[in-house]
Amino acid sequence: MELFKKILIGITFYLIFSILFILFFNKIMIFDHNIFFIINSISNPFLDSFFIFITYLGSSVFWILMILLFWMRKQKKVSIYLIFAFIIDSISSIFLKWLFVRPRPYECLSNLKVLGFEIDIGPSFPSAHTQRAFSGATILSSIYKKFRITFFILAFLVGLSRIYIGMHYPIDTLIGMINGILFGLISLTFPTKKIQKKLEKI
Numbered sequence: 001m002e003l004f005k006k007i008l009i010g011i012t013f014y015l016i017f018s019i020l021f022i023l024f025f026n027k028i029m030i031f032d033h034n035i036f037f038i039i040n041s042i043s044n045p046f047l048d049s050f051f052i053f054i055t056y057l058g059s060s061v062f063w064i065l066m067i068l069l070f071w072m073r074k075q076k077k078v079s080i081y082l083i084f085a086f087i088i089d090s091i092s093s094i095f096l097k098w099l100f101v102r103p104r105p106y107e108c109l110s111n112l113k114v115l116g117f118e119i120d121i122g123p124s125f126p127s128a129h130t131q132r133a134f135s136g137a138t139i140l141s142s143i144y145k146k147f148r149i150t151f152f153i154l155a156f157l158v159g160l161s162r163i164y165i166g167m168h169y170p171i172d173t174l175i176g177m178i179n180g181i182l183f184g185l186i187s188l189t190f191p192t193k194k195i196q197k198k199l200e201k202i
Helices: 002-023 025-040 045-058 060-072 076-100 128-143 145-164 170-187 193-200
Strands: none
Touching: 002 025, 002 170, 025 145, 025 170, 045 060, 045 128, 045 145, 060 076, 060 128, 076 128, 076 170, 128 145, 128 170, 145 170
């Protein structure tokens, strides 16, 4: 029951944010661009290398490897939750990206810093890396409660890295964070015990 309350709170927060976003769209967009340039303009060799590394903790490859790792370590329940979250994250992020079709910062802004071994393509909104990081953190923190703060700090750093390396705006990562937490909580309601037992026998 506690889990459903958290989901309800998440949905309520999402709706409130959506209403505020529509009402104050222009002001939010200006604020979004200003915060982007403040974070993206920071130049430091250590932070450059750090955030290039951290950003991959939100990649599809990383979370697929995490799913396989937990499965091989006989922690199949964790893998199952992460699989559900990964599927929901992938479908929702693709849908939202092509619904809003927001250009990435490097496509429409000048004087910005772009880092990384590869340039992400496709629409910017929301940040799928941030979404995966927060859904994963939500699931793992519910199971490994001692490391809850660590999981969410890492997820936050993934979101920050997306702005720092020039791939996303702050709003992209904020919505990715909200989506990730919400979808992580939803994923924890699945699968049913019957499905778990069948999969854990594999």
